Amino acid sequence: MAAGTSTTPHHVMVIDTNRCVGCWTCAVGCKEVNNEPLGYWWNRVLTTAPNQSTSAKKPASENIDVPWGEYPNVEMSYLPVACQHCNDAPCVKVCPVQATFRRDDGTVLVDYERCIGCRYCIAACPYGVRVFNWGGGEYAPGGVVGYGKDYRTDGHLVFEPERPKGVVEKCTFCVERIDVGEQPFCVEVCPLGARVFGDLNDPASEVSQLVNEGGAVQLLAELGTEPNVYYVPTRRRVMTET
């Protein structure tokens, strides 16, 4: 951290959509490190038109890797979406038991010992990134994978290898990793180097450069939720004619 800044970092993640190829490695890595049950994804990769704005013909089917437009005038990009860790998070506001809380570093977390499973947060989240643990979850063969231990921050139980039935789960920015100076696992495993994680309070950090000068934007910024996940817009669109 640069000298003279606050001692509390402001954690943000920047995802460069010019580098994302929709491979799902981040999502599978998330599933691994967090031991997510089958059918649950804290992190998903959407196929979109570049920058979600296009006048091109809608996709022929609603599947991944299906482009907008008409062959050969087609276009496609990808948008990985997990918890946006909002500064003004609707999920925090609606939680009746303060199970969802925001740390000073910007990380939004769920205290699994407080969560009562009311799912108000799921309804409130405009990004659709929270999942409800219905219990009896099945897992990939091989037993518990990933971090494998409980993790607490300021006394809150924010990670368990197998979450109990009836809680709401979501991306934690890999709090157990970032608290010891490591990168979130999706950043670590991204084969494209599309994800950057760091401290927005440090003007020299790569995330600061990308947010302040690289034109990175927030999803649904108009809602005023102030996400701490930013996206570098897609600069290129394939032109079949040059």
Place this chain on the structure above:
Amino acid sequence: MSVTRRAFLGGSAVAVGGLVVADKLRFLKPAAAAAATAEQAAGTASGGALSGAELVYRTGHSNNCDGACGHLVHVVDGRVTMVGPAPWGTKTVSGAPAPTFHPRVCLRGLSQISNTYSPDRVKYPYKRVGPRGSGQWQRISWDEATSLIAENFKRVQDKYGKTAVWVAPYTGSLALIEGVVGAGFRFASVIGASAGDSEGDNEGDSATPAGWNYVLVDPANPANGGGFFTGHESVDFLSAKAIVFWANNVAETSIPDWRIMLDARQQSGTQLISVDPRFTPTAAQSDMWLPIRPGADTALIDGVINYVIKNGLYDAPYIRAYTVGPYLVDPRTKKWLRAKEVIPGLSGKAADDYVVFDEADRRLKAAGDPTLGSAALFGRYGQAGLQAPTALQLLAEAVAPFTPERTSELTDVPASQVVALAQAWGTTKPLAVRAGFGLSHWYHGDLHMQALLTLQAITGNIGVHGGGVTTFAGGLTTTAFDLLHWWAPNGKPYTLLEPMNFCDAVEKGKPFPVRAAWFMVDNFAQQMSDRNRVVNAIKQLDFVVVSDYVLSATAELADVVLPACTYFEKTDLLSSNNFYLQYMPKVIEPLFESKSDLDAIRLVAEKMGVGQYFDKPPQEYLKEILHLGQKDADPTVRGLTWEQLTTEAVHLNTDPIPYVPFFNKQFPTKSGKIEFYVEMLVPFGQELAVHQEPIEASPTNPLFKKYPLVFLSTHTRFRTHSQYVNLPWLKEVNNGGNGFLEINPKDAAARGIANDDVVRVFNDRGQMKVRARLTEAIKPGVVNCYQGGWDTLKVKHYIEGHPNNLTHQIAKPAQALIPNFPSNAAYYDCLVQVERSEA
């Protein structure tokens, strides 16, 4: 949970001279984890209390992927709990700096945990008790299984000859001890058997290597070992100013390599150009995408060559110095004109030299004549009525019809794009080509590569950083490993029987009868083209053994199935696709009763009287293959120590770094130059790379009326061939694990097909049923079904069949000129019809 937990460790795990030293382990909580050596783990493999301690190993992902990632594997109490990307060594064997190479992993590597612990694992040896393929098995002991194998192999060899046993160790693993260059070849050699192809994937990946050898290698020279194939190190693409991805969907199939291409664009403004009939993730991120008609690749290349020559965009000094461009061709024979035929008074070597025309004094001269001023590149020269053209002149004439307009007609690429590509090619240097193996899946795949090399030769892009034509590279393509002695310890190598000749050998006894087979890391009965014929041939065999970690479509046809290990459970070495040595320690004990192929072979070999060739642990064989500590070790690995090998992934001593083939411009051809005019192909009319229509998938084929759709069966990121198919994480993100046929909405509408409808895909060779996926990513007139999904009794990835029920085995005779790449399965050169069907 069905997995047996095995604890390696006694109460105390201690880090001792770790395999990976602690400061390199970015994922570890130092208090909770300790680095370990393979020997340490192996030495404590028996019993012990669960300690909860975490050990982390560095290994290489050997499962037949061009990514060849390094994995950090976390093991707690003998169970793998996490896989992540591993750092690469920073030095070469001799201590020079290695290139910067990012740690890499992808969704398949991360899914290896569930692959190893999959309920689909073959747990015990089995013998067949019902009809072949009926799925009726009886569990037997390893002793009974290996006795059955030894007895049946001996019986077959006594009755039909030694080579009647065919061993097929295959590309399911790219490591040294097991798989594509593995112990199966050694076993075949010492029992005198025949064996499948070791020069990479003969099942479709041999055509472009053959074309590469036509131009760059003299296959008849013993020094070239029957032909070879290599390419540029992946980080060398950082030096390119333009990169053309020809039939190469890097961003989906070799994902971490795409980062290098994006880095090149970000750092140097490198142009990324994709040539593909499909709008792939690679095409989507490229600066230019050329939507080509499948199989028309050489026509597009010819169009570029024509434009480059017509507009003077070729590299004249390079052509003179390093290619046969100025050499004169005898118009009567189409063979090289020799100096003695036109220049009197020459003797010795000069008499047989090539002939050039010296523009300086306007005389014919031997190519090696020290008085040569400047050899003419174009024109016809001679005397007494003989007008001999230069090779470049012949090329210019041969490609002259390929104007942008004509090229557009042949390729469906707009003429403006042909010009744009040609302009980029002629004005951007260095320019690199990444040619996917998809380019090889054609009857004329050899021609496609010949054409690409011709273009790269005349633009001066071969043997330079940031240039070349790269399909496959890595340590396996170097001379680092003494494979000949590894394969033939008794000096008598196995007899080669290529996969393309297997059916003939079984059905017709040609070139010799095959009556028994042992498939290892090879799902031949599903992945080989013309599958119905292959399955029928396998069923005719007297005895079939399959070693695999899952009950594959091939294993279902076996008489004896042996439970194999996954790469976590055995020791090996990976040096494929990159130029690092990735030691692969055994990180957990073999699950159930599984064994490594080496251990399985040892048990059979002992019963066949050749056990002495397999009586060492894998580490000792690795030392032998590397000539570790020996003075005669190959220069790429000379001075390597065991500690170095097992401490980090060390880079080979390549020259240069990053590795570039022919950097010294010494070409191992007859002429010593790049031979884009290929004299040995004159009998085939292919001395120059001029477009020919696909053997089947062409509108000029009468069959096209009946089967009007070109059928591709490409790779998906969600599996590696037929590995990683039935794993829950990957199935969830890949259409629930259900296969699909990509079809353009236009073609679908014409057939009354809606998205997700069940369709029947068929031709005269067979059929499959699968659901349709409508997408504008695929060219009208082309359909695609990702290959590799399982068609077994238990798992039907497609509703019925597999893409290889439709493909064929038509081999191109010219390829036989290259002993190591003599035949090729043209998977994509295939026509089908599609109709709506009932499920």
